[in-house]
Amino acid sequence: xxxxxxxxxxxxxxxxxxxxxxxxxxxxxxxxxxxxxxxxxxxxxxxxxxxxxxxxxxxxxxxxxxxxxxxxxxxxxxxxxxxxxxxxxxxxxxxxxxxxxxxxxxxxxxxxxxxxxxxxxxxxxxxxxxxxxxxxxxxxxxxxxxxxxxxxxxxxxxxxxxxxxxxxxxxxxxxxxxxxxxxxxxxxxxxxxxxxxxxxxxxxxxxxxxxxxxxxxxxxxxxxxxxxxxxxxxxxxxxxxxxxxxxxxxxxxxxxxxxxxxxxxxxxxxxxxxxx
Numbered sequence: 001x002x003x004x005x006x007x008x009x010x011x012x013x014x015x016x017x018x019x020x021x022x023x024x025x026x027x028x029x030x031x032x033x034x035x036x037x038x039x040x041x042x043x044x045x046x047x048x049x050x051x052x053x054x055x056x057x058x059x060x061x062x063x064x065x066x067x068x069x070x071x072x073x074x075x076x077x078x079x080x081x082x083x084x085x086x087x088x089x090x091x092x093x094x095x096x097x098x099x100x101x102x103x104x105x106x107x108x109x110x111x112x113x114x115x116x117x118x119x120x121x122x123x124x125x126x127x128x129x130x131x132x133x134x135x136x137x138x139x140x141x142x143x144x145x146x147x148x149x150x151x152x153x154x155x156x157x158x159x160x161x162x163x164x165x166x167x168x169x170x171x172x173x174x175x176x177x178x179x180x181x182x183x184x185x186x187x188x189x190x191x192x193x194x195x196x197x198x199x200x201x202x203x204x205x206x207x208x209x210x211x212x213x214x215x216x217x218x219x220x221x222x223x224x225x226x227x228x229x230x231x232x233x234x235x236x237x238x239x240x241x242x243x244x245x246x247x248x249x250x251x252x253x254x255x256x257x258x259x260x261x262x263x264x265x266x267x268x269x270x271x272x273x274x275x276x
Contacts, residue, residue: 014098021091025084033079040076047073048155055156056168064184074148081144081151088137095131102127107232139207143199150196157274169272176269194264201257208250215243
């Protein structure tokens with residue numbers, strides 16, 4: 001088994017896996033999500049139209065429980081984000097393995113020529129950036145998987161909805177402004193919007209903690225590396241600085257989402273007004 005793993009993550013196969021997983025991230029989610037009982041949709045426009053119609057029916061139903069149409073769209077979106085989260089996670093893993101190998105090779109670059117050093121450094125930087133982007137994709141899609149209803153809401157305000165959709169959106173705005181009694185659907189909307197931001201606050205906190213631990217380990221490794229081994233120390237110091245700064249960014253994201261979750265109505269109202 002271990003020999004098969006080494007083949008799959010060998011220097012030759014790792015770039016191939018990156019390309020395959022990147023393509024799967026784009027192509028696979030709508031295909032796999034459409035296998036469920038609710039079926040799929042004719043592209044993003046079809047999904048937007050279906051969600052707009054289903055949300056309007058749910059809003060007019062007067063009850064807190066999702067209508068069958070809305071339930072089908074939300075279930076599809078959950079599966080969609082699940083596939084994306086798994087694919088992005090696999091891509092992050094492969095990029096991490098590839099990045100470690102590239103930077104280990106660069107750490108031994110003192111014995112190589114300048115062109116080889118430059119090629120390894122460029123490839124290492126590119127893979128690092130792609131890994132960070134993959135991490136962001138994992139975070140966003142886990143959030144969408146946890147709260148698929150709230151993550152669909154941007155489709156309600158995209159473009160210039162007219163007809164019944166415009167009437168529904170105006171009623172939502174009035175409800176958020178406190179004009180009249182709040183429909184049961186509005187309470188569900190606010191609650192899921194709150195969970196949406198709680199989910200990202202938790203995700204960002206976990207990521208910040210993980211990056212902080214990685215930073216500590218990198219700096220300890222840096223301190224234990226002999227001074228003559230300057231290439232290895234450069235790599236460790238560079239990643240140590242990066243791993244020390246990224247938790248601050250993740251912390252800002254966690255705080256911002258926590259703040260919104262504590263008082264969600266103004267943010268949700270701004271969203272439906274097109275200002276969020």
